[in-house]
Amino acid sequence: MNPPCARCGKTVYPTEKISCLDKNWHKGCFHCEVCKMTLNMKNYKGYDKKPYCNAHYPKTSFTIVTDTPENLRLKQQSELQSQVKYKRDFEESKGRGFSIVTDTPELQRLRKTQEHISNVSPIAHEIFCLRSRWREEQSLHHPSDELRFVFP
Known part of the structure; x- marks a missing residue:
């Protein structure tokens, strides 16, 4: 048939x-x-x-990939590294100026150190650096000896 x-x-x-x-x-x-x-x-x-x-x-197209934790992590990482997102974030923040970072303990310590260094006279700072270098050298050769500077 x-x-x-x-x-x-x-x-x-x-x-x-x-x-x-x-x-x-x-x-x-x-x-x-x-x-x-x-x-x-x-x-x-x-x-x-x-x-x-x-x-x-x-036309054959790509299939949808399941959202496994690893694929989601890779997607997020790709977005973070994307120049498109970087440029968009930059354009959005253009007119706003800079944001103030909160004072973390580490940031406070660094600020205090910088203020201390800027207030020290150049001669005292040079003596401090020499003393530190001398201590490092002495600790390698004679750990018990220590040089002391007396300031008036």
């Missing part, structure tokens, strides 16, 4: 039969799903068991 056409459902006789995409077609029924251009065995492209011309062949 002759099989039915995949497009119209009517019987396909051997003289007009095209067998492809695991189906049987009339020559006139074997056309592009989109533009209805008549196709043959040389110019068709099959997708999802349907015939398409070269111009309307569906």
Whole structure:
């Protein structure tokens, strides 16, 4: 018995039969799903068991990747390193000026040290540096000896 056409459902006789995409077609029924251009065995492209011309062949796209913890971490890291996000954040912060950083203990210690250094006279600072260097050298050779400076 002759099989039915995949497009119209009517019987396909051997003289007009095209067998492809695991189906049987009339020559006139074997056309592009989109533009209805008549196709043959040389110019068709099959997708999802349907015939398409070269111009309307569906483009395969990437599949959705599941959101595993590792993929979410990589996505977040990529966004952080993205120049697009960096530029957007820069543009948003342009008119606002700088934000004041809260005083952490480390920041307070650094500020105090800087103030102390800036208040010290250049000669006293030089003596301090020499003394520190001398201590380092002495600790390598004679750990018990120590040089003492007396300031008036």
